[in-house]
Amino acid sequence: GAVVSQHPSRVICKSGTSVKIECRSLDFQATTMFWYRQFPKQSLMLMATSNEGSKATYEQGVEKDKFLINHASLTLSTLTVTSAHPEDSSFYICSARDQIGQFFGPGTRLTVL
Amino acid sequence: SQQGEEDPQALSIQEGENATMNCSYKTSINNLQWYRQNSGRGLVHLILIRSNEREKHSGRLRVTLDTSKKSSSLLITASRAADTASYFCATDYNDMRFGAGTRLTVKP
Numbered sequence: 001g002a003v004v005s006q007h008p009s010r011v012i013c014k015s016g017t018s019v020k021i022e023c024r025s026l027d028f029q030a031t032t033m034f035w036y037r038q039f040p041k042q043s044l045m046l047m048a049t050s051n052e053g054s055k056a057t058y059e060q061g062v063e064k065d066k067f068l069i070n071h072a073s074l075t076l077s078t079l080t081v082t083s084a085h086p087e088d089s090s091f092y093i094c095s096a097r098d099q100i101g102q103f104f105g106p107g108t109r110l111t112v113l
Numbered sequence: 114s115q116q117g118e119e120d121p122q123a124l125s126i127q128e129g130e131n132a133t134m135n136c137s138y139k140t141s142i143n144n145l146q147w148y149r150q151n152s153g154r155g156l157v158h159l160i161l162i163r164s165n166e167r168e169k170h171s172g173r174l175r176v177t178l179d180t181s182k183k184s185s186s187l188l189i190t191a192s193r194a195a196d197t198a199s200y201f202c203a204t205d206y207n208d209m210r211f212g213a214g215t216r217l218t219v220k221p
Contacts, residue, residue, distance in 0.1 A: 034208060043201060044156075044211045093155065095209065102209050106155035 002028050004096050006105035013084055014113055021079045021108045023094030029074035030096035035067070038091040038107075050077055084112045119202060119212040127220050132189045134215040136202035137182075144205045145178055147187050149198045150214075156201075159187075194221040 003026040013019050032051050036044040048069050050056035056069040068080040081088055093107045119136045147159040162169045162178045169176045175188040196219045202212040
């Protein structure tokens with residue numbers, strides 16, 4: 001089956017630092033990758049959509065300069081949270097899409113102290 | 114942005130009872146999917162229903178879809194304590210958008 005991995009699964013950082021999260025489609029090539037954010041007791045909110053080799057499209061209210069997305073290949077996308085603050089603490093979930101469907105990674109828990 | 118609403122927001126039942134969760138959405142869809150999420154964990158895919166289907170079964174799960182009303186329901190029969198989780202519907206049309214979710218508690 002289609003497997004999406006994320007690394008790291010959990011990260012704790014100090015306020016003001018930057019954090020990079022990797023998302024890989026392990027056994028398929030993803031035409032599009034997505035990043036979602038989920039705050040406690042809330043649903044998943046789509047942050048941005050990216051296609052390989054092109055700039056990401058951000059949802060309204062998501063700061064593109066704060067959440068940098070790089071989609072370098074058909075199997076790898078990275079999300080960098082720049083100058084993280086406590087309010088950025090959340091569960092970040094990536095997703096990869098091919099012709100068959102859209103598949104989700106296991107998520108990364110970010111805690112900013 | 115989120116796709117739509119789910120109700121109820123929270124549901125508490127006894128083991129053995131049935132649980133019904135509803136989802137409404139706003140836009141066109143290719144399919145609608147239901148996911149489960151245990152606290153602090155990733156998503157578990159439950160079932161997919163295509164826009165031209167009206168009902169689908171998988172084990173103790175039954176999903177209905179009414180595209181004229183832009184709504185779907187998930188029925189879990191003979192619930193178990195292990196079914197305690199949050200349940201989300203997600204519409205699929207070029208990307209996937211999630212409903213607000215229902216927190217289900219099944220008491221043993």
